[in-house]
Structures are given as structure tokens and as C-alpha cells.
Amino acid sequence: MQIETICSQAGNRKDPSTGAISIPIHHSTTYGHPGFGQSTGFDYTRSLNPTRLALEDTLASLHNGIRGFAFSSGMAAIDAVTRLFRPGDHVLLSDDLYGGTYRLFEQLLRPVGVDATYVDTSNLSAVESNVRPTTVALFVETPSNPTLKVTNIQACAHLARAKNLLLIVDNTFMTPYHQRPLDLGADIVVESATKYLCGHNDVLAGTLVVRDAALADKLYFIQNSVGAVLGPQDAWLLLRGIKTLHLRMERHEENARKLASWLVQHPLVSRVYYPGLQEHPGRSIHEQQSRGYGGMISFEVHSADWIAPFLEHLRVITFAESLGGVESLITYPARQTHCDIPEDMRNRCGVTDRLLRLSVGIESADDLMTDIHAALTSARQEVTVG
Incomplete structure (x- = not known):
């Protein structure tokens, strides 16, 4: 389906028991088991919630990804990605990027041994020359925040594959309506859903979408273990925002x-x-x-x-x-x-x-x-x- 249809249909046909066009808001934190050793698929809302699942499925469809994840803020989503890194790892980041991302890497990650270098990612030669043996990821904003510098996602994806790096693209400014980084070779797309995805300045949320099943399993483990998930009320509001x-x-x-x-x-x-x-x-x-x-x-x-x-x-x-x-x-x-x-x-x-x-x-x-x-x-x- 075209993206306009995916947006308009967000949350529809997700409640076959009633046929509700607007997905219900499931506030329940826990779910009864039909019997010993049995589950409805929903056990505890941190692990899975029906309203959040409808949103996460929509996010995956919007980005042509295999799985989507909804977090309590954009920074919570980025934090989940950084938990893939280990002490001694090195990450390359766009030099013109959101200050909150810079703060996370400098004040929380660098002290525990995750090194970061900020480079003009619109210059592929500069990116390549800063790759080290310990480099594990390339984190790109395009267009960047706030000077709207453009990075060639596909070229960065080729470099990332050649160097065995994860390519992470912050797509907040563009949204999947204008740009789909996974289609261009990125491994993870992150967005502050507080912004355009919501569109009404009334939801704090962050999203991730990935195109690889193994990576999705790792990020689900992080999401479930840390628990910075999006609540059902905000998930419903975000679905409503996506419709337009x-x-x-x-x-x-x-x-x-x-x-x-x-x-x-x-x-x-x-x-x-x-x-x-x-x-x-x-x-x-x-x-x-x-x-x-x-x-x-x-x-x-x-x-x-x-x-x-x-x-x-x-x-x-x-x-x-x-x-x-x-x-x-x-x-x-x-x-x-x-x-x-x-x-x-x-x-x-x-x-x-x-x-x-x-x-x-x-x-x-x-x-x-x-x-x-x-x-x-x-x-x-x-x-x-x-």
C-alpha cells in the first residue's frame, strides 16, 4: 500500500472482536492466562500492550521495516540503541546534531568507555578517514539539526557494510512520509515521535524501526528489560496523529x-x-x-x-x-x-x-x-x- 493509505488506516482492523475503527486504549497492566502454560500473547504491559502493538506495527509498515518499537521519549529510543554498545566501542556521529544526543554520548556514554567522534557526515571521505578498528556504528542526522546539512544515506550504508558498522539514521525532520532510510540501507531508523509523527504538541514519544530480525530481537530485549515503553494513552494519540x-x-x-x-x-x-x-x-x-x-x-x-x-x-x-x-x-x-x-x-x-x-x-x-x-x-x- 502507498504511505498515504498506511497513515489513514493506522490502528484500523486491530480489534476483530468488536470491529472498532479506532483501536481501543488498553490500560490494563496485566492479562489473565486462559490456563496453565497458556497465554493470549499479552501477559504484562511492559512486554506487550495491544494499543502499543498496533502503533508499532504501523511504524514498521511506514518504514518498510520488520519491527517497530515505541518508547516514552525520543531520547529513550536513542538510549535503547546505545545499549547495543560496549566499553571500548567507538561511534561516529554527525557533527551537527541535536544537543540531547550529544549530551547522552558525552556525559553518560563516554564516562563508561563508549567513545564518540563528531564528523561532517556529508563528506564521505571524512567519515571513512575517522573509522577505527573499534568503530561499531555510524549515527547520522539528515537533514541535520539545526543547519539542515544533508548526508548521503545510501553512500553511508555502503561504507557501513564494508566496515561492518551499524548505520543509524535520525529521521525526525523528514518522517517516513518524506524519507525511508531503511530502503536506502540503514539498519535502524530513529525518530522523536513527539514531533511530526504526533504533530499536535501533546505527546512525548520516541520510535525505532529495524529491518533485521536478529537486531529486532536485541532491541526488544532492551526495550522489555529497561521498560521505557510508551503508555497506551500516548500510543493511541500517536496513532491518531499518524492518520493525518x-x-x-x-x-x-x-x-x-x-x-x-x-x-x-x-x-x-x-x-x-x-x-x-x-x-x-x-x-x-x-x-x-x-x-x-x-x-x-x-x-x-x-x-x-x-x-x-x-x-x-x-x-x-x-x-x-x-x-x-x-x-x-x-x-x-x-x-x-x-x-x-x-x-x-x-x-x-x-x-x-x-x-x-x-x-x-x-x-x-x-x-x-x-x-x-x-x-x-x-x-x-x-x-x-x-
Whole structure:
């Protein structure tokens, strides 16, 4: 089936006893056994829950994977992946990536002996030159967070197979609607389902999908043993969000393309990052592996002094953490999502004190442009007068 159909049918035909179109929310933590040595397939909700299973089956279908896993947050999903590593292992990661992933590797994994190197994964030669005998995995964000750098997933998959590495792709910005990393050779795809998969800023969740049965068994053991599973209420909300994923992603992208083209021409904006722009260096590769450009834009203003008044003057766009909801949100990465990354590393990657990250919602694009223009103009005037 086409992905639009998979999305729309999420959770349907999962309750044959009643024929419910919307999968019931199974809050029960434990399940009765029909008899000694017998099971309905559900024994304890940490191990398996009917509502979560409907979601996990949907996730696997969306990504053409063999099995999906739903966790209590995006970071819980990434943490589950890192439990595949052992002291002495080395992991290569995109140098421009979410600050929470950096914090996990630096503050929790490095002290217990898992080494990490951050490299420009859009440069395959740089990736290959940093592979060590102890390297076990390559962790890629594409497009990256927040400068939307594009990595060639298929080329990285070829390298990973040649070097016997796991290829893990964070696909949060694209979702399976726009990009399916498993089809391009990745072993694991991870997404913060809090973002576009949910789409309504009301669920905290993370997901993994894999294409190998043996790897799926390992990750299920980790999920069940650690227990950072998604609860049934949130699993149901996430299924409901997925039903409109394809429609929302089309509108997010439509608005983002308009805003990116407009921002490039704006006199108070010095730089725009968006893979749909002709001048984006990774556009051709992105088009080979994705069906769209997504709804995320980052842009720089001329002065860091404008940031605070600009954010205060916004009336439609909300200054807030997170992304991917129907409401437009703007974030200041240097002080928020990437504050744990050292300043020199941030600056090398383009995460300067003049950079803003915009999650474009599904409002009127004209209203969003009016809001940004008015806030930028007011910010410049305040700083100039002051």
C-alpha cells in the first residue's frame, strides 16, 4: 500500500472482536492466562500492550521495516540503541546534531568507555578517514539539526557494510512520509515521535524501526528489560496523529518553501538553511533520497542583539522548544537545544549566536511572513534606538 493509505488506516482492523475503527486504549497492566502454560500473547504491559502493538506495527509498515518499537521519549529510543554498545566501542556521529544526543554520548556514554567522534557526515571521505578498528556504528542526522546539512544515506550504508558498522539514521525532520532510510540501507531508523509523527504538541514519544530480525530481537530485549515503553494513552494519540501525517507534511512543506524563498530576499536576514533552496549544497542528494524538503528552516539575522527583542515581538509564531506541530515554533539553538555543545564546536557547525530554527506550522504562510517581518523590524529599531 502507498504511505498515504498506511497513515489513514493506522490502528484500523486491530480489534476483530468488536470491529472498532479506532483501536481501543488498553490500560490494563496485566492479562489473565486462559490456563496453565497458556497465554493470549499479552501477559504484562511492559512486554506487550495491544494499543502499543498496533502503533508499532504501523511504524514498521511506514518504514518498510520488520519491527517497530515505541518508547516514552525520543531520547529513550536513542538510549535503547546505545545499549547495543560496549566499553571500548567507538561511534561516529554527525557533527551537527541535536544537543540531547550529544549530551547522552558525552556525559553518560563516554564516562563508561563508549567513545564518540563528531564528523561532517556529508563528506564521505571524512567519515571513512575517522573509522577505527573499534568503530561499531555510524549515527547520522539528515537533514541535520539545526543547519539542515544533508548526508548521503545510501553512500553511508555502503561504507557501513564494508566496515561492518551499524548505520543509524535520525529521521525526525523528514518522517517516513518524506524519507525511508531503511530502503536506502540503514539498519535502524530513529525518530522523536513527539514531533511530526504526533504533530499536535501533546505527546512525548520516541520510535525505532529495524529491518533485521536478529537486531529486532536485541532491541526488544532492551526495550522489555529497561521498560521505557510508551503508555497506551500516548500510543493511541500517536496513532491518531499518524492518520493525518501525509496531509500535514504537505502543508508544512508548502509553507516552508514559501517562507524560505521569502527569507532569502529579506534585508534583515543574512543566511537561510533549507534543503529546498536552489543554493543548498545538499539539495541534489536530498532529492535522490527524499520525496520532499520538509517544514524546518534555520536562518541567521545580522546581529545577535536582535534575537531577544525579535522573539518578544512575535505574535503568531511561538518561542518554544520542540518542532513538528501544527503551530509554528521558533527556537534559539545556541541557548536552548544545543546549549550543552561547546561554543567552538557550535560555531564550526554554523550554530552561531545569530541562528534561529523555525518549525513551520500549517497556518497561513502570509500571516507567518507578516509576523516575522514585523518582529524583525521592531527588533532592529529597538537595538538601533537603544
